[in-house]
Amino acid sequence: xxxxxxxxxxxxxxxxxxxxxxxxxxxxxxxxxxxxxxxxxxxxxxxxxxxxxxxxxxxxxxxxxxxxxxxxxxxxxxxxxxxxxxxxxxxxxxxxxxxxxxxxxxxxxxxxxxxxxxxxxxxxxxxxxxxxxxxxxxxxxxxxxxxxxxxxxxxxxxxxxxxxxxxxxxxxxxxxxxxxxxxxxxxxxxxxxxxxxxxxxxxxxxxxxxxxxxxxxxxxxxxxxxxxxxxxxxxxxxxxxxxxxxxxxxxxxxxxxxxxxxxxxxxxxxxxx
Numbered sequence: 713x714x715x716x717x718x719x720x721x722x723x724x725x726x727x728x729x730x731x732x733x734x735x736x737x738x739x740x741x742x743x744x745x746x747x748x749x750x751x752x753x754x755x756x757x758x759x760x761x762x763x764x765x766x767x768x769x770x771x772x773x774x775x776x777x778x779x780x781x782x783x784x785x786x787x788x789x790x791x792x793x794x795x796x797x798x799x800x801x802x803x804x805x806x807x808x809x810x811x812x813x814x815x816x817x818x819x820x821x822x823x824x825x826x827x828x829x830x831x832x833x834x835x836x837x838x839x840x841x842x843x844x845x846x847x848x849x850x851x852x853x854x855x856x857x858x859x860x861x862x863x864x865x866x867x868x869x870x871x872x873x874x875x876x877x878x879x880x881x882x883x884x885x886x887x888x889x890x891x892x893x894x895x896x897x898x899x900x901x902x903x904x905x906x907x908x909x910x911x912x913x914x915x916x917x918x919x920x921x922x923x924x925x926x927x928x929x930x931x932x933x934x935x936x937x938x939x940x941x942x943x944x945x946x947x948x949x950x951x952x953x954x955x956x957x958x959x960x961x962x963x964x965x966x967x968x969x970x971x972x973x974x975x976x977x978x979x980x981x982x983x984x985x
Contacts, residue, residue, distance in 0.1 A: 720788045723768035724795020728876060731769065731796070732803040734758035735880035738868065739817045752865035755877075759860050763851045768792025770900070771876055775845030775907030776852070778915065793900075796876045804883020818885035825878070826891055830898055833873055837899040840872035841906020849910075875899040 734755040741751030762769050770793040777789065808815045825833075843863040850859030867874065878899055882892050 717791060720768060720791040721795045724792035725799040727762050727767040727769040728796040728799025729803055730758040730761050731876045732800050732880040735877055735884060736807055736814060739814045749869060752868035755868060756860050756864040759864055760857060770796050771844045771874060771903045772848040774904050775848060775911060778911045797879060800876060800879035801883050804880050807884045808886050814884055815886060818881045822882050822885040822887050826895060833895060833898050834902045836871060837873040837902020838906035840867045840874050841903040842909055843867040845907040845910055873899045875903050
C-alpha cells in the first residue's frame with residue numbers, strides 16, 4: 713500500500729518537474745511576439761514526455777475521471793496533484809536563485825496575472841482545461857502527438873491559465889502570497905471544470921441517442937414482443953393434427969344435416985306410396 717502511494721506521489725513529482733522545465737524554456741522567449749510561439753511549441757516537450765512516461769499531471773488526468781470513477785483513480789489523482797505542487801515549488805525556488813533573469817521575467821508575469829478579476833482567471837482556466845483534455849485524450853485514444861503539439865501552444869498563446877504551470881511561474885517569480893494561493897486554486901477549479909466539459913457532453917450525447925432507440929411506451933414493447941413471438945412460433949406436427957381434426961369435424965357436421973334431410977324426404981315418399 714505504501715509503495716503504491718509513493719509511486720503515485722513520485723509520478724506527480726516527475727510531472728511537476730517537467731512542467732517547471734517547460735516554464736523555464738518559455739519564460740526567456742515570452743518577451744517577444746516573434747519568439748513567443750517558439751517557447752509555446754517547446755513547452756509541449758514537457759507534456760509529450762509526461763504522456764509517454766505515463767506520469768501523473770493533474771490537468772491531464774482530471775478529464776479522464778468519468779472514465780475511471782473509482783477510489784484508486786481518485787486517490788492517484790490527488791496524490792499526483794500533491795506531487796505536482798511539491799515539484800513546482802522546489803524546482804521553481806531552485807530556478808529562482810540559479811537563473812535570476814528568469815526570476816525577474818516570472819515575477820513581472822505573475823504580478824500581471826494577479827491583476828485579473830477572479831472570473832477572468834476562471835474562464836481562462838476553463839478554456840485551458842478543455843485543451844488539456846483534447847491533447848491527452850487524443851494521445852490516449854489515437855496514440856497520436858498531434859493533440860499535444862497543437863493544443864499546448866494554443867492555450868499558451870491564447871493566454872489561458874494552466875494551474876501547474878502557474879505554480880512553476882509563481883515559484884520562479886518568488887511570489888508566495890495569500891492572493892497567489894487563491895489565484896492558483898481558482899485555476900485548479902477552472903482546469904477541472906474545463907477538462908470535464910467534453911466528457912460530460914459525450915455522456916449526454918450517448919443518453920440522448922439511446923433514448924431515441926427506445927419504444928415510446930411499455931405497452932408498445934409488450935405488444936411488439938407478443939407479435940414477434942407469434943410470428944416466430946413454428947407449427948409443430950401436433951398443431952397440424954389438431955388443425956386437420958377440426959377441419960374433418962366441421963365437414964362432418966355440414967354433411968349430416970343434409971343427409972338427414974334427404975332421408976326424411978325418402979321416408980315420407982314411401983309412406984305416400
